[in-house]
Amino acid sequence: MKILIAEDEYYARQRLIKIVRECNMEVELAAAVENGRAAVDFLEQNTDVDVVLTDIIMPKQNGLELAEYIHMNMPYIQVVIVSGYEEFDYARKAMEYEVRQYLIKPVKKEQLLNVLRQLEEKQESFRREVEAGVQERLKKLPNGYTSSKQVLTNEELMKLHMPGVSWLPDDVSCRIFVLQLERPMNDKDAGFLGKICSQKLGSRLAGNFFCQQNDEYMAVAAEEGSLLKDLEGILNYCRVQLQTGVVMGTSRPFSGCVNRYDAYKECLYAINIRLLKGWNRIFEYQLPHGGNTYFLSQDENALAGSLQLSDSGKAAALVHGLLTKPDLLESGDVNAYYDMILNILRSVNRYYRSLYKENEAMDCKVEIMFSRRYDLYNFKHPGELEEYLMDIIREICDQGQNSLKNGGNAIIRDILHYVEQNYQYDLSLQELAEKKYFMNPSYLSRLFKGAVGQTFSRYVIELRIKKARELLEDKSMKINEVAAQVGYNNTSHFIQSFKKLCGCTPEEYRNQ
Incomplete structure (x- = not known):
């Protein structure tokens, strides 16, 4: 449960912060601001706030105006007023805006904690209630609404979509393989793949599933005979018949239902090798090599220097050179490739933080929102990945030159795609700005509104x-x-x- 505090009096605000941070509950302080206007600005960038604790009398925008804004625009957020005023008119207005609690200062610690517990229990009760219904509903939804992870980790969905896999004995050795096309995959392609896999693998094919969300065909096959050789034959046949590039990633042999999802993740790690070795190949998961460092201190210094000069052209050449180092490509080590990307992003992040004089500017361990498994998996070609990195670097260089112009279209498109894939989860433009695009949150908020015509929270x-x-x-x-x-x-x-x-x-x- 994420909590936003709006309180203009410094010591009162610090007391609320202390209570929230020290409470023995699953709560997180989203932010603490000095007035209602700042609270609205924060909420417009972050859709994941659950509770707002607010004073009433504050400059710029008072607590009742904030409660009214939330009631009209974000009614899913629960509001608790903490005020030194007991007037009936205030309480009546608070009731109109469905304020959950009206607490009178000075607020006792246990009193506030009891309110937070009630809100948390209500939220958790509702979550359990709908989770049961959603799980039941997932069994009836078409593949477009069901992910490979849900199928592999939910026994009921497994029995529905891949019944043969659910009945496999725990001692049978299997592999999961994931196949992707260079172009988007459709139902006709998935039907063709299912038919070919059934013909080539026969009784070894335990089950298959077409996941539209991830644009992938996934299957489980028993580790019998020359399975890898037969999978290679399937890949080559599909490449010719479908007239497009094909790539396949396979897990290591595994047994037992508890290992299915781990095996699937191995497939995604393996398939990412296409960024180094290209398409029309089958890649088997290998344990990380370890010990290979391709991002050297001179690389870091050169990239940092180009950023300091706001020279995006030079930075582009450096990034291209780093991602196409011959020894890195030859190694086929996707973990080293991922580490290279993270090091580039960390360099960008350090420069971003130095622009705004943040203390963490030199912290190379800062969290980066770039997943080895899923973010890397979204790029089918290295050129797409380079362009993604350069969109971020170009915007960073523009910020370094204090150039707020009508750019950033590629980043906005990427954000819109990200929201389309994750709209059902808690989303925060501030977190995206700081950890994924390395931009000032206010800058990105203005950029988003300018390009889309509405705030981030409204769009979501x-x-x-x-x-x-x-x-x-x-x-x-x-x-x-x-x-x-x-x-x-x-x-x-x-x-x-x-x-x-x-x-x-x-x-x-x-x-x-």
């Missing part, structure tokens, strides 16, 4: 409601299941947001 809300309208076409799906599927942990807040945007409730929309 509208996308969730759009997805909800699509799901409501299925009349067997309950309203609370729709709410949970599109990222709302409170059905009443989902209904309020839906009515505000669509002019009717979800049930009324469905019955039109």
